[in-house]
Amino acid sequence: MPTIKSSYLGNLRTESEHVQSGTTILTDAPVDNNGKGEKFSPTDLVSSALGSCMVTIMGIVAARDSVELTGLTWEVTKIMQASPRKIQEIVVDFHWETPVEDEVMIKKLKNAARTCPVALSLDPAIKQTINFNF
Structure with a gap:
């Protein structure tokens, strides 16, 4: 069984789910690398x-x-x-x-x-x- 399941949401943003807990996190590319910098990179x-x-x-x-x-x-x-x-x-x-x-x-x-x-x-x-x- 995987530990984490992830998907690409577009616009350099990803979503990852911790399978055991169901907790999710989003990431963005940082501003200095073409991203929005609105989430953790x-x-x-x-x-x-x-x-x-x-x-x-x-x-x-x-x-x-x-x-x-x-x-x-x-x-x-x-x-x-x-x-x-x-x-x-x-x-x-x-x-x-x-x-x-x-x-x-x-x-x-x-x-x-x-x-x-x-x-x-x-x-x-x-x-x-x-x-x-x-």
Whole structure:
């Protein structure tokens, strides 16, 4: 059974459905590549997936040690290369208002983030700049 079913809607827009949940997302080509830029672009989703995967794995590690990640936020910046057009760098800036004060746990969380499945799946040519502001 497929994980995702997608279709082209025209005008550089796609729709993808997560089969198990029925959730859908739309993508547009970005403005700088002939699109409307009204939705996430496919490369935006890749970049967003990195931050979300990092936090998901951090959450799994935190839950094992009864640590709460409440207040953890992040921003993702995607940097594109012009030729060939591809993602050159993804910058993830984590912010945590009230981090745990356990340095061993902080080290575990940072390691979990850096070794999440998306981070490990991205081409090594894509620079991953991760800033832990906590």
